[in-house]
Amino acid sequence: MGRKRSYTEAELLDVTKKLLLEHGYDGFHLKLLSEHLVGARSTIYQYFANKEEIVAACMKRVMRSIMSKSAEVDETDSLAALQQILYVYVEESDFHQLLGDAHKINVANSEAAARDMSYIEQGHEELKVQLGRIFAKANGEGNLRQDVPLPAQISVFFNLINTPNVLRMPLDEWSKLLFSMWMKGVAK
Template identity: 50%
Template sequence: MARKRAFTEEELLDTAEQLIIEQGYSSFHLKKLAEHLASGARSTIYQYFANKEEIAAACMKRAMVRTVAKAEQVDEQEPLNALRDLLRMYMQEADLHAILGDVRKIDVSQSEKAAELVREVMGMHETLSDQLSRIFQQAQNEGVVRRDIPFVILASLFFQLINTPNVMQLPSEEWADYLFNIWYEGSGKK
């Protein structure tokens, strides 16, 4: 009879994601993960995943699935409202931004499962990038965002807002709106 697992896959991924966020992918190890889980045994981890790469890639995919689901709910009819909504959403998922910075560090040669998960993450990243590009293009076509600023610059500045510390201690949505207004005044049509 198989031994009962001391934690679920969801609990494992929650713990792993938190460790990756706090310590970074390079410092993430199965020993540390086991210490933070209920059983403390690495053998239980192997019932779900073969190695560190698979766990990290699964965390990234899960975070990306959450983000894509939220992004799909954004109404793109009014580009400025869509950009504001996306900024709010990305700020709610700010940890994703940090986690995705490590996706290319995953050694996909260690596991076909990890390689597949990374491909899926990159595909979803492309979906989000396409959405943002489409919205910026619409905003530029409508003349509500300057046409003389290349998309890559607009998007880079837009994403820097996510990393801006909330020094004013405003509620998250209010902080996102405040930063959006500052960003827009710098790139909006006068």
């Protein structure tokens, strides 16, 4: 009998995330996942019943991490809070790629996947509320340009997350550079 090694749920979700980012939802399947794990394919089913459950759990795990880090942001200084939030989002920038495929998950196939996707939607709403609150505070304190509508400022800020780190800087430095460019622009 061949050697059987069990892997943890965390290891399984780490590999799932990596493969989803490489292959997308449509290219991800349980056979591919099992090929990248050391151990029996049947171990996957100890944790999840199907593809939908695995992908939804992977997304939920990332959302939980983002929400936890966002909750730790000190909102006393609105500009410092925005800079901290940007770092949290840049740190998990690939989450947006994962979320792009969220609509493909058939929640009718799994109650667990439906719960996880509901959690993700709720988390997304909570993050939007937090970001809106911090922006409103920064705007009320006169820290933001009054001639640029707040929704436009938020949109541009949020899209900084998807800016490729072409300089391959450490994430904290990269997010500070992005924040500085957003706040000051690039004009002389």
